[in-house]
Amino acid sequence: MCAPPPPPSKQALLFQCVGCGAFHLQRLGRAAATGGRVKYSAACGPPIHPECEHCGQRHQLGGPLWAEPLHDLDFVGRILDSVTAAPSRFRTSERIRGVLSVVTEELPDVPLYHTLDQLSSTIHCNTPSLLQLRSAILHAGFRVSLSHACKNAVKTDAPASVLWDIMRCWEKECPVKRERLSETSPAFRILSVEPRLQADFTIREDANPSSRQRGLKRFQANPEANWGPRPRARPGAQGVPTPPEERRRLRQNKRKDPGEDAAHRADRLKVFPCKRFKEGTCELGEHCCYSHGPPTPTSTAAAPQDPEGTPKQSPPRPASPAGPGGD
Numbered sequence: 001m002c003a004p005p006p007p008p009s010k011q012a013l014l015f016q017c018v019g020c021g022a023f024h025l026q027r028l029g030r031a032a033a034t035g036g037r038v039k040y041s042a043a044c045g046p047p048i049h050p051e052c053e054h055c056g057q058r059h060q061l062g063g064p065l066w067a068e069p070l071h072d073l074d075f076v077g078r079i080l081d082s083v084t085a086a087p088s089r090f091r092t093s094e095r096i097r098g099v100l101s102v103v104t105e106e107l108p109d110v111p112l113y114h115t116l117d118q119l120s121s122t123i124h125c126n127t128p129s130l131l132q133l134r135s136a137i138l139h140a141g142f143r144v145s146l147s148h149a150c151k152n153a154v155k156t157d158a159p160a161s162v163l164w165d166i167m168r169c170w171e172k173e174c175p176v177k178r179e180r181l182s183e184t185s186p187a188f189r190i191l192s193v194e195p196r197l198q199a200d201f202t203i204r205e206d207a208n209p210s211s212r213q214r215g216l217k218r219f220q221a222n223p224e225a226n227w228g229p230r231p232r233a234r235p236g237a238q239g240v241p242t243p244p245e246e247r248r249r250l251r252q253n254k255r256k257d258p259g260e261d262a263a264h265r266a267d268r269l270k271v272f273p274c275k276r277f278k279e280g281t282c283e284l285g286e287h288c289c290y291s292h293g294p295p296t297p298t299s300t301a302a303a304p305q306d307p308e309g310t311p312k313q314s315p316p317r318p319a320s321p322a323g324p325g326g327d
């Protein structure tokens with residue numbers, strides 16, 4: 001009988017491709033049993049090439065993160081039993097049962113997941129149903145599960161190369177126009193390789209998780225639109241904060257047009273008579289952005305008090321009594 005190898009470090013660094021999302025874990029340390037004693041040493045790495053083998057892009061580094069099982073399944077099972085035995089004990093019993101049932105179905109040894117949308121949007125194809133993708137992974141001989149953390153999660157022990165082969169086969173059923181893809185895009189690089197496996201999207205009975213078949217309340221929807229944390233309170237803000245949808249309506253079209261060029265802006269401001277010229281204090285002469293001519297019937301509007309971008313000429317004074325031509 002030989003003892004199981006000692007576990008490596010429980011935390012890992014994450015290398016994730018910025019192009020296609022493929023990820024690799026790098027355990028921080030390793031352990032080796034020698035003569036009844038466990039010896040810990042530094043890990044060797046990195047586990048990947050600088051460029052992603054699927055799409056040629058670079059990797060981002062994340063972590064360290066917990067790379068061992070997330071849940072104590074014995075504890076989860078006991079809670080499920082007690083909630084099922086006394087469903088009226090908690091008002092959220094339904095949700096507890098839903099979330100914990102997904103937890104019990106989750107692959108315990110796979111810490112991270114892909115999402116359905118991420119896989120299809122990377123190659124710009126339409127999205128297979130969750131059951132079709134899960135069936136294809138099972139047909140290819142790998143395990144698959146949901147994650148309690150995300151509705152579209154695909155947790156699997158299949159390597160990214162298998163997932164991309166499955167997506168390549170899916171793309172063949174409704175092809176993506178290649179001429180629309182840049183030759184350096186992840187989609188182009190992935191789709192220019194022929195799949196090595198023939199994916200089978202026939203729906204399998206075991207592709208539908210039991211929690212889904214039983215219609216449990218698994219992923220809580222927000223109770224209303226714009227639900228969640230609000231912007232922080234700001235000094236000077238008074239009373240009840242404006243709800244986001246109202247604020248959005250109020251701010252519509254208020255943003256300054258960044259496309260306005262200098263000539264256009266000068267034309268727009270030239271219709272306003274120059275207040276300082278009227279007072280005899282404007283020193284800008286013909287460079288002034290406001291009109292120094294006699295007020296015309298269409299330009300009776302006063303110039304903005306402190307127009308942005310205009311150099312300050314003198315400190316603002318109290319408005320003088322209206323002279324000729326004034327309002």
Ligand SMILES: [Zn+2]
Nearest residue numbers: 017020052055
């Ligand atoms: Zn990649």
Ligand SMILES: [Zn+2]
Nearest residue numbers: 274277282288
């Ligand atoms: Zn002026």
